[in-house]
Amino acid sequence: MTTISECIRQTSSARARVEAAFEKAAAHEHYHALLSLTKERALERADAVDRGDITGRLAGVPFVVKDNFLAFGAPTTAASKMLENFTAPLQATAVERLEAEGAICIGKANLDAFAHGGSTENSAFGPTLNAVDTTKVAGGSSGGSAVVTALDIVSFALGTDTGGSIRQPASFNGVVGVKPTYGTVSRYGVVAMASSTDTIGCFAHTTADAALIMDIMAGQDERDMTTLPNFFAPTTNVTAGQKIGLIRESMSDDVDSEVRARMNEYVAKLRAAGHTIDEVDLPMLTHSLAMYYIIVPAEVSSNLARYDGIRYGYRAEGVQTLAELYGKTRDQGFVTENKRRIMIGSFVLSSGYFDAYYLQAQKARTLLINAYNELFKNYDVLLSPVSPTPAFGLGENTADPIKMYLADIMTVPPSLAGLPAISVPAGVTAAGLPVGVQLIGPRKSDAALLALAGSLEDQA
C-alpha cells in the first residue's frame, strides 16, 4: 500500500508516478474498476508538475474520481447509457480543489449507474470485481473507487456517499472510506442522486491521507448553497477517555458472526486505548431503511427528470411523438434500478400519497436526528459494523432488491441525519474478506473521528 507521502517520496518524477499508475491500471484491467483513463491530460499535467509549473501539497499525486464527477479528459457517464458520450464542459469543485494542489486525475471509476446500488453491479458497463476476491462484489455504489485504492493503483480516490456508497465498498475492499458531515464538500459538478443526503468523500489507505484529502476538498463553495464554512481541521490529537456507544441493534444475530467478532476485537482495542464503550440503543435504526427508500427515491425521481433526451445525452431513435421520445429515451437510457427508484419516488410524491409516505418519512427522519442528538449528549462516538456481512458474491443479490437494500441498514441512518461516518478496516474473515467498522460522530466531528481511528491504525 502506498500512502500519499510514500507516493511522492518513492518516485523521482510526476510523469513516472502517473505512468506507473497507468501500468498498474492496465495490469488490473480485468477488475473493471475504471471506465476511462485520462491519459493525455494526466501526462500533460505531470509534465507541468515536473517543470515546476504546478505545485501544491499533492503535486504529481495520481488519483481517480468516481465517474459521476464532472472532470476533464474523459466523458462523465455516471456508468449509464444516458450519459455514455457526455463530455463535461466544467469540473466539479472537489476536482478543481485537488487539482489546485497539484493532484493528477488519471481516470474515472466504475459505479452503479447514477450511484443507485450497493454492489456496482448496476453499472451499465458491467460490474467491478472485489479487490480481494474476484468472485465477490466490489460493493457500491463507489465500487470502482474503492477497488482502485485497494489495488494500490492510486493512493486515494473520490467517491460519493448518499446512503453508504463510500463506506460499504471501503469495508468490502479493506480501505479507509470517509463520508463527511452533509455540506462539508461542495456537490457542484457531481451528478446529483439525492440532494439532501449526497456527500462527497474519499477512499485512502490511511486515515491521515483521508484527512489530508478532506481538508483540501472541504469548505464553502458559492456554487453550492448547502456547503458549510470550512470546519475541517486535520489532527492527530485524540481526546483521551472518550465515551463510545456501540449500537446494540447493529450487533443483532442477523449480523454475520465473523463481522461481530471483528467488531468485538475493535471494541477491545478501543478499551485498551483507555476509552469507555457502552452498548446503546438506537431503535430508530430499524426504521431507517423505510425512511431512506422513500426520501431518496423521491429525490432521485426529481434529480433524474432532466435526462429527457432533449438537450444532451442519450436520445431514443425512431420516435413519433414527444411522449414517445421521453418514454423510450428514459426506458433505454436508464438501468432497471434507476427506473425502480424513479417509479417509487414518483409514487411517494404523487398527490394523495405525499402526506402518507414522503411527509411521514421526513417526520420519522426528524425523530432519527433527535435520537442521535440524545445519544451524543452522552457519547462522543457511536460504533457499528459498516455492513451486516462481508462482500457478497457477484449476482447473489441482484434478483432480490429488498435483500440488496437491507445491506445498507448500518450506513443509511447517519446519511439521513447528515452525520459524519467513516469506515475503517477491522481485520478479515476466515475466508480473507475484509470487514469494516463504522465510526459515527456528531456533525462536524469528522476530523476527530479520523484521529480516533488513526490512533488504532498501527495496531490494526
Add this chain to the structure above:
Amino acid sequence: MISDEILNKYDITIGIECHVQLATATKLFSGADNDARDKSPNSVVSPIDFGLPGMLPVLNREAVNLAIKAGKALNAPIAQVSRFDRKHYFYPDLPKGYQTTQMYHPIILAGHIDAPLEDGTTIRVGIHHAHMEEDAGKLTHYGDYSLVDLNRAGTPLIEIVSDPDIHSAAGAKAYATELHHLMTYAGVTRGDLYHGNMRFDVNVSVALKGATELGTRAEVKNLNSFRSVEKAAEYEFRRQVQRLESGEAIVQETRGWDDTKQVTNSQRSKEDAQDYRYMPDADIPPIVLSSEEIETIQATVPILPPEYRAKWQTLDVDRSVIDALLSVQAYAELVTAIQEQSGDAITKRVANWFASALGGKDEENLATEVTLPTRDDLVELATMTADNQLSSTAAKEIFVDLTRGATNPRAIAEQKNLLQVSDEGAIIAIVEEVLADPTSAKAIEDIKNGNDKVIGFLVGQVMKQSQGKANPALAQKLIRERL
C-alpha cells in the same frame, strides 16, 4: 345574443394570478443575463439554466429583495422563513424536468390592493399570497419539428395570486392596471407588457345573484394586456351565462384568449391536469429574513400610486389627469416635487399640461422621445401663466418645447414673441383704436342693449391688433371702462 336582462340575473366572480418578471440583472439561480429581449436564441443560458448534470441553483439575493419590495406594494407581510419546492412535469422548455417554485411556504403572505375604477370608486382586492419561481423557456413549433429557446428559462418571477374578490370585467382591468402601477413603481419589474413582463391568468366563474356558492371556474391563461384581461372576463361572463341558461354545466378548464377573434378557446380540462409531485428543494436552504432586513429593504421603496393619489387630492383635477401623471413614474415624481415646493395652484397647471400634452397618446409618445422638463422651468412657466404673462395656448406650446429638450421658458417666450402685453398704456391705445373703428359699432350697440357676450368679439379684435400678446382679461376690463 344574450340579453342584458338575463345577464343581470348573474354575478361574475374573478380571481387573477399574475406572473411578474423581476427586474434583476441576472437569473433567479444563475449568473446569466436576465434581459432576454432581442437576444438570439439560447445566448443567455448558463449550465445551470441548461440543466446540465451536477449543476446546483444559487439563489439570486436581488430577486429576494425585489419580492420583499413587492410585499410592501401589496400591503402584505413578508414570511420570515420561506422555501423553494420543485414542481415536476416534462416539457422541452423545462430543462430540469421541474420548475423551482414556492408551493408550501411562499415569501409574500396575504395582503390587498385598492384598484380605482373608471367611475371614481375603488375596489379592494385581497392578495391570497405571492410566491417566487423561475420562468420556463420558449418552444416554437414549425411543421414537424419544434425549437427550444432557453433564454427565458430561469428568469425570476413572482406569481401574485388574488382572492376571488373582483365582480366585473372593468374591475379585472382596474386590478391588472393597478398591479402594473404598483410593481413598476416599486421597481419590482420593468413592466414591459409587450415582452411579457407581466402575464395574467384570469379565473372566471358565474352564479345566480344571491347564490351562496361560487360557480365552476374556467381559467383564461396568459393574457398580456389590460384590455385583453377585461375583454376575456367579459367574454367568459357571457359564455358561461349562456351555457347555464341553456342547461349546460361549466367545465373546469384552462382556456386561451384569441385576440384577433376576441374569444376564449378551450385548451385542456381538469381531467388532463398533471400531478406535479411537489417536493421541497433540498438544494436551496430556506430564505430566512429578520424584520430589520425586511424593513431596511422596504424603506427603499419609493412613493407608490395610492400615496400620489392622496397627495394630489387637493389639486382638484380630473381622474384622467391623475392617470396621465401616474402613467410615467418620473411625471409623478416631478409633479409631486413641484407640489411640495410651489403649492397646489402652480401644480394644477403643470398637471394639466402633462395630461393634455403627454397623456392618453401612448403610441405617439413612444415614438417621440420625451425629455423631462426641469422643476424650475415648469414652475417658472406656471408662474408666468398665472401672472398673465402667457396665454394658456402659448404656455402649452412652451411646455411642449420643454418636453422636446428646450429649456428656459422665458427665453422661449421672448424668442417666439409670446409674452403677453400687460402694460395698460399700450393696451389702452389699441382698445381705443378698436372702439373707434367703424366695424366695431354694431358690437358696441349690442352690448349696450344687454348682449354682453359680444364683448368677446371686441376682445378678439384687441388680441388681433396686438398679435395675440395683449392680456385678454386686461383688455376686457379696459373695454368695459370705455363703454
